[in-house]
Every structure is written in C-alpha cells, then in structure tokens.
Amino acid sequence: xxxxxxxxxxxxxxxxxxxxxxxxxxxxxxxxxxxxxxxxxxxxxxxxxxxxxxxxxxxxxxxxxxxxxxxxxxxxxxxxxxxxxxxxxxxxxxxxxxxxxxxxxxxxxxxxxxxxxxxxxxxxxxxxxxxxxxxxxxxxxxxxxxxxxxxxxxxxxxxxxxxxxxxxxxxxxxxxxxxxxxxxxxxxxxxxxxxxxxxxxxxxxxxxxxxxxxxxxxxxxxxxxxxxxxxxxxxxxxxxxxxxxxxxxxxxxxxxxxxxxxxxxxxxxxxxxxxxxxxxxxxxxxxxxxxxxxxxxxxxxxxxxxxxxxxxxxxxxxxxxxxxxxxxxxxxxxxxxxxxxxxxxxxxxxxxxxxxxxxxxxxxxxxxxxxxxxxxxxxxxxxxxxxxxxxxxxxxxxxxxxxxxxxxxxxxxxxxxxxxxxxxxxxxxxxxxxxxxxxxxxxxxxxxxxxxxxxxxxxxxxxxxxxxxxxxxxxxxxxxxxxxxxxx
Amino acid sequence: xxxxxxxxxxxxxxxxxxxxxxxxxxxxxxxxxxxxxxxxxxxxxxxxxxxxxxxxxxxxxxxxxxxxxxxxxxxxxxxxxxxxxxxxxxxxxxxxxxxxxxxxxxxxxxxxxxxxxxxxxxxxxxxxxxxxxxxxxxxxxxxxxxxxxxxxxxxxxxxxxxxxxxxxxxxxxxxxxxxxxxxxxxxxxxxxxxxxxxxxxxxxxx
Numbered sequence: 001x002x003x004x005x006x007x008x009x010x011x012x013x014x015x016x017x018x019x020x021x022x023x024x025x026x027x028x029x030x031x032x033x034x035x036x037x038x039x040x041x042x043x044x045x046x047x048x049x050x051x052x053x054x055x056x057x058x059x060x061x062x063x064x065x066x067x068x069x070x071x072x073x074x075x076x077x078x079x080x081x082x083x084x085x086x087x088x089x090x091x092x093x094x095x096x097x098x099x100x101x102x103x104x105x106x107x108x109x110x111x112x113x114x115x116x117x118x119x120x121x122x123x124x125x126x127x128x129x130x131x132x133x134x135x136x137x138x139x140x141x142x143x144x145x146x147x148x149x150x151x152x153x154x155x156x157x158x159x160x161x162x163x164x165x166x167x168x169x170x171x172x173x174x175x176x177x178x179x180x181x182x183x184x185x186x187x188x189x190x191x192x193x194x195x196x197x198x199x200x201x202x203x204x205x206x207x208x209x210x211x212x213x214x215x216x217x218x219x220x221x222x223x224x225x226x227x228x229x230x231x232x233x234x235x236x237x238x239x240x241x242x243x244x245x246x247x248x249x250x251x252x253x254x255x256x257x258x259x260x261x262x263x264x265x266x267x268x269x270x271x272x273x274x275x276x277x278x279x280x281x282x283x284x285x286x287x288x289x290x291x292x293x294x295x296x297x298x299x300x301x302x303x304x305x306x307x308x309x310x311x312x313x314x315x316x317x318x319x320x321x322x323x324x325x326x327x328x329x330x331x332x333x334x335x336x337x338x339x340x341x342x343x344x345x346x347x348x349x350x351x352x353x354x355x356x357x358x359x360x361x362x363x364x365x366x367x368x369x370x371x372x373x374x375x376x377x378x379x380x381x382x383x384x385x386x387x388x389x390x391x392x393x394x395x396x397x398x399x400x401x402x403x404x405x406x407x408x409x410x411x412x413x414x415x416x417x418x419x420x421x422x423x424x425x426x427x428x429x430x431x432x433x434x435x436x437x438x439x440x441x442x443x444x445x446x447x448x449x450x451x452x453x454x455x456x457x458x459x460x461x462x463x464x465x466x467x468x469x470x471x472x473x474x475x476x477x478x479x480x481x482x483x484x485x486x487x488x
Numbered sequence: 489x490x491x492x493x494x495x496x497x498x499x500x501x502x503x504x505x506x507x508x509x510x511x512x513x514x515x516x517x518x519x520x521x522x523x524x525x526x527x528x529x530x531x532x533x534x535x536x537x538x539x540x541x542x543x544x545x546x547x548x549x550x551x552x553x554x555x556x557x558x559x560x561x562x563x564x565x566x567x568x569x570x571x572x573x574x575x576x577x578x579x580x581x582x583x584x585x586x587x588x589x590x591x592x593x594x595x596x597x598x599x600x601x602x603x604x605x606x607x608x609x610x611x612x613x614x615x616x617x618x619x620x621x622x623x624x625x626x627x628x629x630x631x632x633x634x635x636x637x638x639x640x641x642x643x644x645x646x647x648x649x650x651x652x653x654x655x656x657x658x659x660x661x662x663x664x665x666x667x668x669x670x671x672x673x674x675x676x677x678x679x680x681x682x683x684x685x686x687x688x689x690x691x692x693x694x
Contacts, residue, residue, distance in 0.1 A: 040548055433543050437615035440543075444612065 032331030049327030049371030052337025075123035120170035132168035155199030508642035522593025541610035571661035581644030591639030602628035
C-alpha cells in the first residue's frame with residue numbers, strides 16, 4: 001500500500017515538473033541599470049528596453065582592428081558604413097553584419113587620393129557616400145562604387161572671414177542633395193551647401209545664454225579687464241541628422257543649455273516639441289562632479305522618435321515626437337553592452353548600433369519585449385491609431401506599471417471613444433493635467449445634461465416649499481397678533 | 489454666546505477698523521475664537537493639500553505630513569506674536585500680548601472662509617476655470633494681510649507708517665529669534681556633549 005502511494009506521489013511530482021513552463025533563459029542580463037524619470041523628476045528603475053546582443057570588431061570581420069572609428073551610417077538599403085578614421089578607410093557591412101567591401105580612397109585626376117583623419121560620414125538615398133575629410137579640409141562625395149562624384153572645399157563667401165579654416169566634422173544630406181555640415185570652430189550654425197557644393201549659408205544658431213552675474217561684473221570692469229574676459233559666443237553643434245520631412249536634428253554640447261537638441265525647419269528655427277514633464281536634454285538629475293549629459297550624436301528613428309547619445313554617462317536616450325523620454329540604455333564600463341567612448345548611434349532594422357571608439361568596436365543592441373512594445377505603441381500613436389495602441393500600452397503597463405506615457409496613451413484613446421469618466425483615472429495616473437481637464441469638461445457636461453431635469457425639479461420644488469413656509473409663518477404670526485388684539 | 493463667538497468674528501472681518509477697536513476697548517475678543525481659527529486654518533491647509541482638485545493640487549501625495557503642516561503654521565504664528573510683542577514693547581505699542589494673539593488669530597478667519605469652499609469647488613473645475621481658484625486664494629491671503637495690518641494698527645494705536653515699519657521689523661525679529669534659538673540649541677548640545685564626554689572619561693578611568 002505504502003509503495004503504491006509512494007509511486008503515485010513520485011509520478012505526481014514528475015508530472016508537475018513537466019507542467020511547469022521552462023522559462024527561456026534570459027538572452028543576457030543587462031550590464032547596466034535601466035531607469036526612467038517619473039513626473040516628480042525622480043529616477044525610478046525600469047525594465048530594460050534594449051539588451052546588448054553582440055559586438056563587432058575589425059578582427060571579427062578579418063580586416064584588422066578598427067583604429068579610432070569616428071562615425072557610422074546605415075543607408076536606406078540597410079548597408080552599414082563605418083568610418084574607420086585611424087585607418088582612413090570606410091568599412092561597409094550588410095544588414096547581417098557581414099563584410100561587403102572596404103573603401104580606402106578614391107581616384108582624383110588619375111591619381112589615388114586617401115582620406116586624412118575623416119570624422120563624419122553620411123550615405124544618402126542613392127547610396128552616395130559623403131565623407132567629412134577633416135584633415136584635407138573638404139567633403140568628398142563618392143558614388144556607390146566608390147568613384148568620386150565631386151568634392152566640397154573651402155567655401156568662398158562674403159560672410160566668411162578671410163582666414164576661415166574649413167574643417168568639416170559631421171554632416172547630413174537631405175533628399176534633394178543639400179549638404180548640412182557641422183564644422184569645427186563655426187558657431188554661426190550649421191553650414192549649408194547646395195547639391196553642387198555651393199555654400200548657401202548657415203541654418204540654426206545656438207542662442208547665447210546670458211549670465212547676468214557676469215553682465216553686472218562687466219559693467220564695473222575697465223576696458224582692459226573686459227578684453228581678458230571670456231567672450232559670449234554661441235556654442236557649436238556636435239552632430240546632425242535629418243528626418244524624412246527634411247527637418248535637421250542637431251545636438252550641441254553646451255553644458256548649461258536646457259535645449260541641447262534642436263529640430264530645425266527649413267528657415268532654421270527650432271521646432272522640436274517639448275511637451276514632456278521635463279527638458280529634452282538627457283539626464284535631468286546628475287551629480288555636479290559628473291555634469292549634465294553631453295549629447296554628441298542624434299539619430300532619427302522614424303515615426304517621430306529619435307535617440308541621442310550622451311558622452312558623459314555613455315547612455316542612449318530615446319524620445320518620442322512630443323518630447324517624452326521613452327527609455328534609457330547603455331552605460332559606462334568594459335562589459336559587452338557598456339561603452340567606453342561612444343561616438344555614433346545608428347539604427348539597423350530593429351537593432352540599435354553604437355560605435356565605441358574607446359573599444360574600437362560596434363555594439364549591437366536588440367529591443368526587449370518591453371522596448372519593442374513601446375516602439376510599436378509609440379508608432380501607432382504617431383500615426384493616429386490610438387485605439388490600436390491601447391492593448392500595446394496595456395502590455396507595457398504589465399511590464400512597467402510606472403510608465404506614465406502608457407497611462408496617457410490609454411487615456412487619450414478612451415477620450416476619443418468618449419469614455420470620459422474612465423479616461424479621467426488614466427490621466428490622473430499619468431499626471432497629464434491638460435488632457436484630464438479636457439476629459440473632465442466633457443464628463444461634467446454629460447453629467448449636467450443628464451441630471452439637469454432632476455436638478456431643476458428639485459430646485460423648483462424647493463423654492464415652492466420655501467414660499468409656502470414663509471406664507472405659513474406670516475399667517476401664523478398674523479393670527480397671533482389678531483389673538484393678542486382679542487379679535488378671536 | 490453666539491454674539492461673541494460667531495457674529496462678532498464675522499462682523500470683524502468686514503468692519504475691521506471698528507471691530508478691532510471694540511475687541512481692544514470693550515474686551516470682546518475671545519482667545520477660544522483665536523485658537524479655533526488657528527486650528528481650523530491648520531486643518532484647512534492639510535485638507536487642501538490632500539483633497540484639492542487634481543488640476544490645482546501640485547503636492548506630492550507621498551510627502552504629505554500633517555505634523556509638518558501643523559508646525560509650519562503654529563510656529564510662525566507664535567513667532568509672529570512673540571516678535572510683534574517684543575518689538576511693540578520697545579516702540580510704545582499699547583497692545584498686550586493677549587491682544588496681539590487675538591488680532592492675529594481673528595485675521596486668519598478669511599483664509600478659512602475662502603479656502604474651505606474652494607477645496608470643494610476646485611474638484612469641479614477645468615483648467616480654464618482654475619484661474620478663479622487662484623484668484624480666490626490670493627484674495628484670501630491679501631484679506632488676511634490687510635486684517636493683520638489693521639489689527640496691529642488698532643491694537644497698538646499706531647499710525648499707518650509706523651505699523652508698516654513695525655510689521656517689517658517683526659519679520660526681521662522673527663528671523664533673529666530663529667537664529668538665536670538655533671544658536672542656543674547648538675550650544676546646549678555642545679555643552680551636553682562636553683558633560684557626557686567628561687562623564688564617559690571618568691567612567692573609563694576608574
């Protein structure tokens with residue numbers, strides 16, 4: 001008897017083991033702590049949005065180690081171009097990270113020309129390669145095969161000083177072939193060239209932030225003292241990218257700026273939306289010894305999203321088109337997935353690539369369930385499909401109940417479906433006062449409409465009763481007076 | 489009863505110049521009223537932080553602390569009364585300490601009367617209407633300051649300019665009291681530390 005019981009028990013144990021879902025081992029736990037900022041500007045832990053998948057170095061590709069790689073670009077056809085600055089070459093990979101070819105120079109007037117410390121690279125829709133050849137003071141334009149199309153050299157213009165040094169650092173190109181160049185020592189803005197390489201002018205200037213203490217100090221100083229003071233000049237841009245509408249996204253590294261990311265419209269005005277709870281500037285809380293985020297690259301991800309790369313803490317911050325911080329990943333360190341000296345960020349398919357100059361490799365990040373759900377939901381919201389985004393937002397909330405944008409997203413969809421009362425709760429959770437007000441206004445009107453009849457009835461009855469009571473009191477008093485007068 | 493505890497305070501906030509004089513000369517002020525006003529103000533302030541409508545309530549619910557709220561009202565209240573008494577004694581003010589407490593306490597009444605309904609109303613406001621909420625609270629505060637001003641003026645029988653100077657000086661003296669208090673506190677702490685160290689030294693020597 002005891003034996004059968006034992007056998008049954010062991011069978012039960014075996015079955016229960018089989019029933020338990022074997023959890024797939026986590027791909028690789030992140031070597032960094034993911035977090036996001038809440039409404040109260042506190043950094044709260046968050047699930048990882050992206051996890052490092054692999055790294056790619058020059059020796060992995062069999063072409064010798066990269067040396068101080070400077071920039072990277074993914075073309076619209078999916079090829080990855082890495083600018084290996086120290087080796088003066090361009091390494092081209094396909095979307096599966098297999099080596100396609102290496103470009104180490106081009107033919108100019110029958111002789112072979114090499115690059116000299118190139119620091120920027122861009123590939124346009126026709127697979128033309130634009131290289132900021134800093135050491136040679138020019139921008140080289142090559143076609144897909146590596147043949148020279150033309151070069152942009154030091155521009156001649158009245159608005160440029162005669163001793164002007166043209167040292168292009170980073171560049172981006174719009175659909176019609178206009179080239180936007182971030183050049184060294186140019187604080188007037190981004191240099192704009194037309195498709196033939198003619199200098200058009202500057203776009204987007206960083207505003208000078210006035211330090212009023214300094215200003216007062218200046219009033220009391222002599223001319224000689226003033227000459228020795230620091231000049232108030234705008235800061236330079238650090239990088240640029242372009243979206244499909246032709247708006248240039250630019251970053252600068254001014255440490256005091258609250259608007260280090262700009263979205264420039266064709267006339268050079270900043271039109272970036274900043275509707276989030278806090279400034280679009282990377283970390284909003286940091287130690288004074290570390291300093292604020294230093295944004296050195298920006299990548300437009302499409303559907304209004306963009307990522308910026310911070311060189312202070314080596315993190316990537318991704319925002320949606322309204323300026324909400326979606327997620328943060330990356331960090332300082334020597335492990336796979338942490339970064340030493342990141343220089344460029346790109347996107348290849350749903351992977352995110354960061355080029356690390358310090359470690360001379362390329363880090364490939366892939367989105368987690370959380371990250372890709374957020375991406376999909378933001379995309380749907382951007383395209384106006386808020387109702388479809390709702391179930392994605394609900395999934396996001398299962399993974400991260402602190403995600404304010406998800407609450408707001410669900411609230412907005414409910415608002416569209418005229419479920420105003422339900423929307424109220426979501427907006428309150430997401431701390432979105434503006435939308436809450438809209439929902440409340442509609443809800444209040446509905447309630448008033450519904451109950452107006454009852455309210456009016458009660459009011460009329462109340463007034464009627466009041467009048468009756470008054471009359472009764474009056475009548476009683478008069479009777480009393482009459483009685484005192486002995487009339488009864 | 490009703491006359492002194494309800495009708496007179498309500499009369500006072502609308503006719504402060506006459507009423508404060510009555511309060512002083514006819515002895516019509518009641519300390520119970522002044523302290524109830526203080527307690528009610530504290531309660532209203534706590535309720536406001538907790539229950540004011542979402543659109544006007546910017547306080548972090550996790551940091552609400554009623555004891556702290558009580559202290560932030562009670563301490564300045566008595567500090568004001570003490571400092572005012574100290575300064576007016578030197579500046580030939582005719583008011584007694586009790587009268588200062590009465591005048592300050594009675595001045596709080598408009599805050600209670602306006603804030604209380606505004607907490608309820610703010611829950612039914614939309615963004616555009618919150619301007620009225622801020623308007624009402626500002627009016628309440630100005631009313632309070634005005635009453636405090638007239639109260640001080642009447643209780644001490646001052647001219648307008650002298651009252652203004654006294655009020656400014658009172659605020660400065662409040663700062664001095666806090667400074668001296670902190671000084672004494674830290675000195676006492678050091679003295680205690682010193683004594684305790686000697687005691688410990690003796691214990692371990694023997």
